[in-house]
Amino acid sequence: MTTVDDELEVLEYFQSDVSNDHYLSVKKDKLEELKEDDDARESAETRYNNRRDESQHKKKIRTTIMAGFLRNGLVERQTNWEFKSLYPLRTLDVNSADVLIGNQTDGSIILIVILPLRQRPSTGINEAIEMIEGIRSNGSTLSRDIDLDFHNDRIQTAIAIDRSRALDTATAIEDYESSVTDSEEFYVWRIVGTEGEKIDIFTDFPTTDSENRCHNGDLGQILNEGVEIMDSPHILPSFFYDTHHSLLLEHTVTKLASNRRESDIPNTHFSRAELRNYFDNTLHGPDSTNKAMQLVKRMITLWKHFDLIAKISPSNDQINDESTSYRFKSRKRNPKSIYDDVSEDYDEKSIEFLLEVESMEVAIQEYEEENGIQSDLATFGD
DSSP: OOOOOHHHHHOOOHHHHSSHHHHHHHHHHHHHHHHTTTHHHHHHHHHHHHHHHHHHHHHHHHHHHHHHTTTTTTHHHHSSSEEEEESSTTTTOOOOOEEEEETTTTTEEEEEEOOOSSSSSHHHHHHHHHHHHHHHSSSHHHHHHTTTOOOOOEEEEEEOOOOOHHHHHHHHHHHHHHOSSSSOEEEEEEEETTTTTTEEEOOOOOSSSSGGGGGGGHHHHHHHHHHEOOSSSSSOOOOTTTHHHHHHHHHHHHHHGGGGSSSSSOTTTHHHHHHHHHHOOOOSSSTTHHHHHHHHHHHHHHHHHHHHHEOOOOGOSSSSSSSSSESSSSSOSSSSHHHHHTTTTTHHHHHHHHHHHHHHHHHHHHHHHHHHHTTOOGTTOO
């Protein structure tokens, strides 16, 4: 599945290397064709909405688990299980689980894998098995990363889902177990509520006794009863590195526009350094500084392409923090009003951007069919 970063790579490549008149004409014709194609437009709109939904789904589950298992969280206080890492397998050559919790007392870990809204449970299980194999091959690296000396025979996996997918996930786990002689330990965690207000464990599998589908000890007892996660002793992230750009817009514009309340600098002005610092301070997890820099590039590129911001010349820059400054294209002063201006038609611009990227890809595909993949795209149309 493509992401906005993949699409921005297409945009950047074409803007820097393929900006001759013929390409622009081909792209324009393709884009107009796609905009008039109801099926193409519906497909782009569906992709946009699905990505937003998926982003909100992941945020809800991650923050709920963090609230429960971070130090002094409701579950952590009653068990020996503690939050250890977001994206814990990032240094291994496998896809990463979303969250890892660990038990320092007995050297156990639980990988928590969020099942995407539109992914088959069997696919999630197969990906989790690859993660476990990667851990067993690189256990010392993960032990250092999470500061826990775990045992290879004490690796469990929880598939985290919305309530409605419990039975399908349980069935897929049993199908997997019946296909192998030595299966991994899988559990089904349900995150319940529109904001993830409760965690419980699903044990009503089609053919297996419920007591065999629950963790041992205090953790199993608490999750079997269901635990309300209504508050957290920690400030939880408002967003993550993979949060959808439309959701980031809401958090970011109002935050940056609120920085000027005791300053003569217009509320619409912000600098690249201010944006980077905000992302760095908000992101949770490993390598947040590098991720913040990548996120700045992503958002600035999108905002410029959507014509939401303009660069401020050095002579008019009142921020003066040695980074590039920009202004949101709004004449309002109130942060919420600035956001309303900037976000107007944002969904429409985002959907059209997906069509635009598709038009670039179609034009390039046609070119490569005529000239070969090894041809210099910068000479396209010469």
